[in-house]
Amino acid sequence: MGNNQPSARKKTYYISLAILAGMFFIFGFVSWVNSILIPYFRISCELTHFESYFVAFAFYIAYFVMAIPSGILLKKVGFKKGIMYGFMLTALGAFIFVPAALARQFEIFLIGLFSIGTGLAILQTAANPYVTIIGPIDSAARRISIMGICNKVAGIISPLIFAALILKANDSELFALIESGALDEATKNAMLNELIQRVIIPYIILGIILLLTGIGIRYSVLPEINTDEQNATDDQDNKHTDKKSILDFPYLI
Numbered sequence: 001m002g003n004n005q006p007s008a009r010k011k012t013y014y015i016s017l018a019i020l021a022g023m024f025f026i027f028g029f030v031s032w033v034n035s036i037l038i039p040y041f042r043i044s045c046e047l048t049h050f051e052s053y054f055v056a057f058a059f060y061i062a063y064f065v066m067a068i069p070s071g072i073l074l075k076k077v078g079f080k081k082g083i084m085y086g087f088m089l090t091a092l093g094a095f096i097f098v099p100a101a102l103a104r105q106f107e108i109f110l111i112g113l114f115s116i117g118t119g120l121a122i123l124q125t126a127a128n129p130y131v132t133i134i135g136p137i138d139s140a141a142r143r144i145s146i147m148g149i150c151n152k153v154a155g156i157i158s159p160l161i162f163a164a165l166i167l168k169a170n171d172s173e174l175f176a177l178i179e180s181g182a183l184d185e186a187t188k189n190a191m192l193n194e195l196i197q198r199v200i201i202p203y204i205i206l207g208i209i210l211l212l213t214g215i216g217i218r219y220s221v222l223p224e225i226n227t228d229e230q231n232a233t234d235d236q237d238n239k240h241t242d243k244k245s246i247l248d249f250p251y252l253i
Helices: 004-032 034-044 054-077 079-103 106-133 137-166 171-180 185-218 227-240
Strands: none
Touching: 004 034, 004 106, 004 137, 004 185, 034 054, 034 106, 034 137, 034 171, 034 185, 054 079, 054 106, 079 106, 079 185, 106 137, 137 185, 171 185
């Protein structure tokens, strides 16, 4: 019986670590898709170069706006439920791309991007503490490195996947034709509508995956963080520690 308990804890630890790695992969995947969307929206929504960079602005401003509210939300509803809400908001943003594409309205896309950014802000606020406290403190730096690798790998492959899904081999000629001014208005609009509506299926799939992931994590073995207990433990540790130098914390070096 005594041997089974450490084994069960170890299994829970590795499952929780895999869940967190998956979350960081999703953060990178969703974030780096923007590198494809900026030039794509510039053509299909007939934007200037300046206007197209509102894609990045609408996404990243959500992190600034939600920095403090994310922490308040997580303290109020709990970290696991907060993660579910974060995934739901991110999924909502992905689903908003559907009416935005059907109407070919850039402003609606920006609302969707802001919703995605808001959801990711909540998710990252929740995920970062988990990485530190999910296991032994002396291996926290190693876990942080693993999460960073998952994030970067997703950042590399997500533009490639989305480019394969929404771009075609002859699109460079199509873009040049659209921008040439040689097309009549009706033909041009038909081409632009076909172009922008390519994002619908990928973002519906992405939204469903995000939604199911959020619900799955809510009912997973990932332990809930009790912020009050954690703060009390940290305060107690600080009172009794006699470590004065960073050299006393080798796992930080």
